[in-house]
Each structure stands twice: as C-alpha cells, then as structure tokens.
Amino acid sequence: LVTAPTAPLPDATHHAGQRNSYDHRLVVGRKLYDRAIGTAMxxxxxxxxxxxxAHLHPLDIDVLGVAVGADVRLIGAKASxxxxxxxxxxxxxxxVWAPFNQAGGSIEDLIDASAAVTDVKIEVA
Incomplete structure (x- = not known):
C-alpha cells in the first residue's frame, strides 16, 4: 500500500449575519418523493x-396577510x-422552508452556493 501525504484543510468559517425584519431565511430540504426520474416514471x-x-409559521402568514394556498413570490438576490x-x-x-426538486416551483434558482445563507423577501403575488 502506498500512502500519500495529506495537507491540512484550511479553516472554513462562515458568518450568517443578521437578517433584517423584512427578510425570511430560506431553508430547503428533501422530501421522500420528488421529481427524481425513478419517482416520475x-x-x-x-x-x-x-x-x-413555501412553508411558513402561521403567525408569519398572518403578518403577511395572505391566505393559506395563495401564491407568494419569494425574491432572492439572483432570482425569484x-x-x-x-x-x-x-x-x-x-x-421559510421549501422542499426542492418538486413540481410547481423552482426554489433551486434562489439558492446561491457561494453565500453562507440565503435570505428572501416575500411578496404577495
């Protein structure tokens, strides 16, 4: 067996920073069933x-003044x-939590892989 010398990895620290009172922090996650080819076929x-x-806490929905099931626009730095x-x-x-790779929305476009966090503005559509 040959062992290669390993170099230490650089420290990777990211500071999320504070969000303002108008923005919502975007969190995305997986669901068991999505648009994967195995599921779709x-x-x-x-x-x-x-x-x-767009999954929101009920009190945040009240503040927005929108009904459950109504459409909202999530506005990120690069897309909506x-x-x-x-x-x-x-x-x-x-x-705001949203499942990705689901039909009926493109939450993936809002994610900036180079940013520590993604904050979005929510606008009633």
Whole structure:
C-alpha cells in the first residue's frame, strides 16, 4: 500500500449575519418523493410527490396577510419563484422552508452556493 501525504484543510468559517425584519431565511430540504426520474416514471408513486410550497409559521402568514394556498413570490438576490403558502407550525418564525426538486416551483434558482445563507423577501403575488 502506498500512502500519500495529506495537507491540512484550511479553516472554513462562515458568518450568517443578521437578517433584517423584512427578510425570511430560506431553508430547503428533501422530501421522500420528488421529481427524481425513478419517482416520475413510476405510475404507482408519481402521485406521492407533494409539490412545491413555501412553508411558513402561521403567525408569519398572518403578518403577511395572505391566505393559506395563495401564491407568494419569494425574491432572492439572483432570482425569484412563485410558490403557494403552506401553514406549518414546525417552521420557526422568520424562516421559510421549501422542499426542492418538486413540481410547481423552482426554489433551486434562489439558492446561491457561494453565500453562507440565503435570505428572501416575500411578496404577495
């Protein structure tokens, strides 16, 4: 066996910074069923994908003055996406959670891989 010398990795520290009171911190995550080719091509599970949505705390929905199910525009630094509002008390206030790779929305366009965090403005569509 040959062992190659390894160099130490540089420190990778990112500071998220404070968000202002108008922005929401964007958090994205996976759902079991999405637009993956295996799911999309299977007639038995294709309908299990929940679809896109902007999950917000119920009190944040009240502040926005929008009804559950209504469309909102999430505006990021480089793109925007229109998603329906989903009430989710498990989401912290000031945060919008959205599943990615779902039909009906393009939350992936808002993510900036070079940024430590992604903050979005929410506008009633």
């Amino acid at each position: 299977s007639h038995s599970i294709a309908k299990l994908a929940p679809g896109a949505g 996406a229109i998603l329906p509002v989903v009430s989710n008390p498990g989401v912290a206030r000031g945060v």
